Structure formats: structure tokens, C-alpha cells
Amino acid sequence: MNQARIRLATVTVAPFALALGIQLAVLLIVGDRLPDSLATHFDISGDSDRDPMSRTAALVASVLLFAGVGALWVVSALGSPLTARALKWLTAGGWALGGLLGYTLTATLFANLDATDSSAVRLPPWQLGVGAAVALAAAGLGLLLTRFVPNPGHEPTGDDGTTRIDLAEGELAGWSRRTGSGPLLAVGLATLTAGVFVAVAVSWRYGPMVCVIGLLALVFASAHVSVDRHGLTVRMGALSWPRVRVPLEDIDTASSRRINAVADYGGWGYRIRHKRTGFILRSGEAIVVRRANGREFAVTVADSATAAALLNTLVDRRKRG
Template identity: 40%
Template sequence: MARSARRAMVVASPFLLAWAGVLGIFAALADRLPDRLATHFGSSGHADGFTGPGAFLSVVTALFLVPGAVVGWLAFRSRTALGARRALVAVGYGTPAQLGCVFGLLLLANADAGAAGSEPGELPLWQLAVSFAVGAAVGWVGWLLAGLDPASPSGDTDPGRGPRLPLAEGELASWTRTVGSPVLIGVGGATAVLGGALALAAGPPAGLPPAAIGAVTALLSGCRVTVDRRGLTVTARFVARPRLRVPLERIERATSREFRAMELGGWGYRSAAGRSGLVLRSGEALCLRLAATGKEFVVTVDDAATAAALLNTLAERGRTAAPEG
């Protein structure tokens, strides 16, 4: 429990610190800020969009605290060491640092704007470059901190064992199921609604990106899993692409087991040291041991035992039929 709490604090702290930093700058400059803040700047650096201070603080709070709470909760529930997700932790540090720097520079650009007839300040592009440099530096700190929580080596199992589905010589068979993720549907819908609210409060440029991301997340919240003579194929439920395929020759062994989403750190396509997979929910999962690399690939889906048995039979048939070199 204590280790989980430490992980949650490690991944959530940059969001909290960035939020507190922006609020601190706002409080320090409160007497010098105009009634309407310049929040959007054109390529020339001049202001062309404005927002009230209350709306500005609401957006800042939502952008930092909501993602911070989500990643903190996921880290608390996860059994995966942060060392297996160093790249994600680095991004999780760099993103709020870069956004916090942008918001801080924006507030400084608004200081004394409108006083004595002065024009709103400018936000030149070189300052945005500075914010990305700050994000990269803080992301490196996250990379180093994640390394203090090393990934545990994945255990190995006997590749010669695994269920089989009896098939007569020359007999063909296929298996298919659909699976959906209530979590991704909820997250996608909430993100789309938040994007719509941002579009109304701060303009389409601020709201359309999260609205689009939310819509795509909801659209890709379900998939069809198929096993046949080509191997394992996973496609989105409503669109033909993206598609993921693991051919039979890459499959060393297939099994099924109960799988918790937090074993891979959450929902969606996930990757960790020695393991990757498409996790749409907790529950029964198809687990593949990949040839050559020995890594595990996981897909959560109902009736995974049948899929594993058919894959083992088809893969064994393919190895038997392959000419010896």
C-alpha cells in the first residue's frame, strides 16, 4: 500500500506543482492583470483572443487536476513498476511543466495590459520554444525518478505446454468475438463534453482538439478479435483500421487467464517491459508468448480459452508443415 501511494505521488506531483505554480503567479500579478486576459496569440505574437480571469482559472484547474487525479489513481492501483513505464512517466512530467510554463508566460504578458491605455502584451514564438525546453528538462527528471522504481523481470513458463483444440487433418476453423470497454467509452465521452465546454468558453481552437480526441477514444472503445489460419487479428469494431495482426509463425504458445487492467497500467493499448497488449476491461484474457522475443501479448476477450486452444493447434500445424532448413 505504501509503495502504491508513493507511485501515485510520483506521477501526480508534476500536475499539482504546475497548477500551484500558475495559481501563485496569478496571485502575485492579480493587481496588475486586466479584466479580460489575452489568452490566444497569433503567429506574430499579438493577442487575438481574450478570456475572463474566472474562466481562465477554471480551465487551468481542469487541465491540471483532472489528469493528475486520473494518473495518480491509475498508479495507485497498478502493480507495474514505474521503471517499466519510464517513457510515459517522462511525458507525464514534461507535459504539465510545458503547459505551466506557457500559462505563466501568458500571465506575465498580460501584466499591466490595459493600464494607461497600453496594449496587451506579446507572446513571441521564442517563448514557446523556452516552454518546450522546460518540459523536456522536467521530463528528464521524471525519467530518472521512474528508474528508482525498477521493473520486475517477467517470469518464464514452459512453452511446450498449452491447450489444444482437436482438428482433423485438412480441417479449418475460425473463432471470433467482440469486446468493448465501458471505461474508454466514459473517458471518451467525458473528454468530448469537456472539449465542447472549452470551445464555448475559450473558443474553438481550445475546445476542438480535446473534443476530437474524446470522440476518437469512444469510437475505438470496442474491437473484434479473430483467430484463424492467419493467426490473431484485432480490428476496431466500427472501422476497418487500425488493425493489429500476430501471424501464426510469431506465436510460440497461447493460454488464457484472468487479467486485471491495472497489470498493464490501465485501458487501451499498453506496453511494459516484456509485455504489451490491448486491454479493454478486466477479466478473461488471451495471452500469447511470442517466438524469438519471448515477450507476452495480451488481449482481454470472452471465451479466451477456446481462442488459445485453436491458436496452439493452428500454430503447431504450421510448424509441422514448415520445411526443415
Template identity: 45%
Template structure:
């Protein structure tokens, strides 16, 4: 993994800034030609309109979508995924521009259609911009591996030459679990009972609830493959650090203030120099990778996990 340097973040934000600027200029120039209600969703049969949104709501939602996608890519981007930021900006921007074009001067939104060529054109634009983003990665220097392994001062779990061992514990966050369940429970009611476009907020419940439930309950495993952290309810999301990338493991006690200051909150967090799967305060397993980055996960009995991981990593390095 690579650090989100200021240059990398600027390159990730650039396509969204340009896309948003072009889109807002288009809306300003064509706003009076848009109907009060726009066709915003199209069925599979001939691309006929089957979903509609008010002009003001559409402007707010589409602008917010570009801002949210841009912010997400800017803060979470890695060197190897820069192309994804450019592809996402291109695909989303083209679809929104074509949607505005298709609705211009429409007297009956139900008669608006969106041909398949719109998706093809958006996909082609995404591919071209993805290639541009991939080419720009050469402007971002690679991280240099940290010197030394850092293992000598870390805790160990004594194992004989022929002995094998594994360790696994599950942990969960009750507040995150409750919030995710409430979001999932509210989503169907909002989708079915609320008038459009407010009913679309029900989708937000699904977007929050499903990932939230998956991230709130995790299982942490240390074995011959290294460290594996995955959702306790599904095979994904999952994080894995193989033994040859482990430079050292240790234990820290994180209180609420430290969680907020170092990781910005709970859940799966990506910061400039560290990544964390933080579901609560307390005992935390911290693994330093050979790249210099840290990975942290809050889990009971983290000291045993750190000791075993150090022993297995040292043994792996001697093979």
C-alpha cells in the first residue's frame, strides 16, 4: 500500500473538480430549458423513463453525488488506484451531462428516453480517463520500504521448530451494529411510503446499513498466512497482511480520544500513514508493514496475537 501524499490527492481530486465545474456551467446555461420534473431513471425496454425527480432536487442530488465521490477518492486514493478516480469522474460526469441533454425542452418527462449509446459513451470516456489516470501515477513516487524489520524488540510466543499455531478472535461494536440495523429497518419503509424524490433517501439506508453491519463485527486471525481481518458476517470486506510484509507487531490501548485523533472515528479507516479497522476503544493489535505503514485492529487478547505474529514472521524470514 502507498501513502496518500498531497500530490496523489491533488491528482485524484482534479478530474472531479473539472467535471463539477463543467457540469455546473452546463446547468447554469441550460437551467431555464429544463422541465420542472426531469426523467432520471430509465427502464430496460427502449430506455423509457420510469423514474422522475424535481429540477431543484435533481440539481442538489447530482451536485452532491459529484462532491461525495470526489471527496471519497481524494481521501482514500492509493497510488495503484488513481486510475479509478479518473474513470469514476468521467463515467459519472458524462452520464449526468447526457441526462441533462436528454431532458432539454421536454414537455412530457414520461416521453424522454435514454438510449444504450449513453452508457457506451460513458463507458468509453471512463476507459480513456482511466488510462490517463494510470499514466499520471508516474508523477507520484513509490514508497520506499522501511529499513530493518523491527522484530527484535517485539513480543514473541515461544514455538518449537516443528510446532504450528494459530490464533483467532471475534469482536464487535454494539453501537455500529445498532445503527446499521436501524438504517436497514428504515430503508424499506422510506422507499415504499415516502413520496418521490424523498423516497430515494431509503437507498441511503441500504448504503449505510449493509456496509455498516459488515464492518461492525469482525474476526481477526493469525496463522501461517499472516494476519487476516474480515467481516464476521460475510467473506468481504477483508484485509490481509502476509508474513513477508510484517515488520513487527505490538499492542496499544486506544481510548476514544485516540481513536478520533488518529483514525477519525470508528469503522474501516484509512489515514495518511495508517489504516485501521476500529470497532471500539481498548486493546489494539498494531502491525507495522515493511512499507512503513501501520495497520491497527481493536481486538481482545491482542498481545497473544502480536506475539504469535512476530514469531511466525521471524520464522518465515529464515526459511
């Protein structure tokens, strides 16, 4: 692992390690004032509404939670190349989640201090507001730290003026690149984590539904884009499914264009607009293919100019053949 990847992994896992460290320190300092069973679940009014959890079980659950979420965030950051903006969103989301979980779980410990009856323990609703403020502050710190972390997966984009690639007759060529969305990745991971919480703390009937939403967000948070003799192919998610393909015979021209995700397509993910569709993971450069029927298909990805130039060359070759 090179120095850039080590620094990225450190910044990514830091909020969860810090939150766990603070909670362990609190347990060490005030452990003698905590009851053997802790109130860990509260209703909207702040009253304890579930059976208490043993202090050991609460500690094990915290360690597993922070270790699991931290590992997910590190794998997401290092698993595939992301743009600098995507890494910033992913890092900020991790710090926000670490801050929120860290404050909430630590506040729960303080709520249990000197308690003789777990059913009488309260966690006032205003604590959630403080937790949200801590999450925002932590997100800001995470964004600040990304300035000192180089993106190990970022590569320079191609020359936007390139429209063709010089290939000899019969010479084969291909292009591929992974692309991803930090916001969608953060939303997917956070929703998946929330689903596990709901399943354990609320009901097994609702937890899986929340997990499914998180998994869907993760599927559409990354893609593998390739250009070859078959045309333009976009394979979504780690399993490369679902897949979208625009065959060469359906392509008129291809170009590299800068796209604003919200202004041009109304958001992120697989988007359908008037006379155009697209797999939009971020704002920035994209391959834009004009089909023979006049409709456009776009996918945001780095080095889109090279991909567009190769597509035009392959389309020309097919027309000549």
C-alpha cells in the first residue's frame, strides 16, 4: 500500500476509531457509576422503552459497530478510483456518521450514571439536536483533512479536443474506467447501518426493508464504464449488474461534455429526461453519446474525451466496413 492510500485509509477510519476511543475512555472513567444493565433504547419523548442491555453486551456491540462501519468506509474509499469531489463527500459523510454515533452512544452512557432503575433513565430529545451539531462539525473537520490526502485513484482527464484515435486497419483497442459517487456511497452505507440498527433495536420486520434501500444505493453508487468493438457499456455496482449497453450500430457520434448533475439531469443515479437518459454519479465530465434516433445517453466518468474519441473511431470503422 503506497503512502497516499495509507493516508486516505487513516483519514477515513479515524472518526470511527476516535468515537470508539472516547466511548471506551468514558467507560473506564465512570464505569464504577454505571449499573450492570444499561438503558440503550429510547422513544421520541426520551423515555427508555426497551429491556436494558448488559454493560458487557453494550461494549461488544459498540466495538462491532464502529469496527464494521469503519471497515466499510475504508473499503469504499480504497476499493475503486473516485474523483476528488467524491472522496470529499465520502470522507465528510464518514466523519458526520462517526460524530453522530459517537456522541449519541456516549450521551447514553452519561444518561445511565448512578441509575438504580433502567426504566427511569431518560435521553432528552434535545440530545439529538446536539448530536446533529456534532455531526456537522465533524463533517467540516473531515472535509478539512481531505486537503492533506492525495487521491490515489485520480488520473488526468483526456484532451477535450480529441475527436478520433488513430488506429491502423484491423487494430483492436479498448478503454475502461471505474467511476463512483461519494454522496450515494455515503447514503448507502449510512442507510445499511441504520437498517441493522432498526433490525436489532426496533423490529426485524422493518430492518431488512431499510437494508434493501441501502443496498440499492450502493449498487448505483459506482460503475465500470467500457468502450470496445461492442460499443459503450456501463456495468453498475460491485457485481457489474444491472448493465446498460449502447451498441456501435446505434451510435451516431460521441463527445466529452461537462455536466451539472442537478441542472442537466435533476439529480444523481440513473436519470431519464426529455430525449436523453444518463447514469449520473457526479457533476463534471461525461461521455455523451448521440444515438441514431437523436436521443442522448450520458455517463459521468474521468478521461471521457479518450473514450469518446475511441467510440467515434470505432463507429467510423463500422460505417466504412
